[in-house]
Amino acid sequence: MTEYRTGLMGRQLLSLSNTHFDEAGISVTTLHLVCEMACHNILVAYYDTDDASVGIRNDIWFWGAAEPGSFLEAEAVISEVDRKRIIFNVFVRSGVAEIARGQHERLLISKSAFMESVKDN
Amino acid sequence: MARSIADVTKMASSGINAPPEAMPVEIGQSVEIVTEVTDALSAETLGNPGVNVLATPCLAELCDDAAAKVCGTVSTRRMRIDISHLSATSIGDTVRINAKIISATETLVVCRVDGRDSTSEIVSGYVSRAFA
Numbered sequence: 001m002t003e004y005r006t007g008l009m010g011r012q013l014l015s016l017s018n019t020h021f022d023e024a025g026i027s028v029t030t031l032h033l034v035c036e037m038a039c040h041n042i043l044v045a046y047y048d049t050d051d052a053s054v055g056i057r058n059d060i061w062f063w064g065a066a067e068p069g070s071f072l073e074a075e076a077v078i079s080e081v082d083r084k085r086i087i088f089n090v091f092v093r094s095g096v097a098e099i100a101r102g103q104h105e106r107l108l109i110s111k112s113a114f115m116e117s118v119k120d121n
Numbered sequence: 122m123a124r125s126i127a128d129v130t131k132m133a134s135s136g137i138n139a140p141p142e143a144m145p146v147e148i149g150q151s152v153e154i155v156t157e158v159t160d161a162l163s164a165e166t167l168g169n170p171g172v173n174v175l176a177t178p179c180l181a182e183l184c185d186d187a188a189a190k191v192c193g194t195v196s197t198r199r200m201r202i203d204i205s206h207l208s209a210t211s212i213g214d215t216v217r218i219n220a221k222i223i224s225a226t227e228t229l230v231v232c233r234v235d236g237r238d239s240t241s242e243i244v245s246g247y248v249s250r251a252f253a
Contacts, residue, residue, distance in 0.1 A: 022192055029167075033167055052169065056177075056206050
């Protein structure tokens with residue numbers, strides 16, 4: 001398995017449409033997904049065929065706003081590696097304004113073993 | 122006695138024809154929301170191929186929904202979601218998310234959230250919402 005190290009960075013850019021919003025603004029799913037994808041993009045570059053990762057913790061602060069038609073950009077950096085548990089700091093911008101930040105944790109898994117364990121439950 | 126604009130506004134809004142004020146949030150209030158996990162909520166659909174279980178971003182949204190609901194008619198906006206995703210939930214299963222108010226100040230309400238699917242505990246954490 002790949003040895004991930006602190007400081008590796010990833011990005012995710014998302015073009016916002018009406019489907020990414022609810023009555024309160026950007027949906028929680030959209031905001032957390034763009035954070036997770038920025039983290040996922042770091043890991044996926046080193047995946048073998050059966051490798052994958054799943055989110056195990058989100059701690060995201062949100063204070064901003066965005067508009068349909070604009071872009072959301074998330075940046076992630078690995079802040080800690082604990083065997084198969086990878087911890088990221090994430091930052092989200094809408095244009096030049098930072099609108100959210102926080103931490104995300106992912107667990108590296110074997111895709112086949114993971115889905116087998118889900119079936120057994 | 123001099124009255125501030127806020128006093129006058131409050132008096133005007135509590136007249137006989139004014140709508141009733143929203144119920145304040147109370148520590149200890151709780152709600153449960155029940156959701157069936159469909160393909161639309163799966164990690165695979167959201168871009169994690171081969172991982173066909175409830176996605177963490179969707180679980181975060183369910184937790185925030187529960188926290189918004191427990192605030193009742195009081196208008197709040199999302200501010201912080203801090204959750205641990207404890208176990209995977211299959212597509213087709215049903216999840217129950219409980220939110221309970223544990224703290225409320227003039228500006229902020231904090232909810233303890235936890236949830237289960239048909240087999241195990243799946244989420245635990247806190248959701249903070251600011252009064253709008």
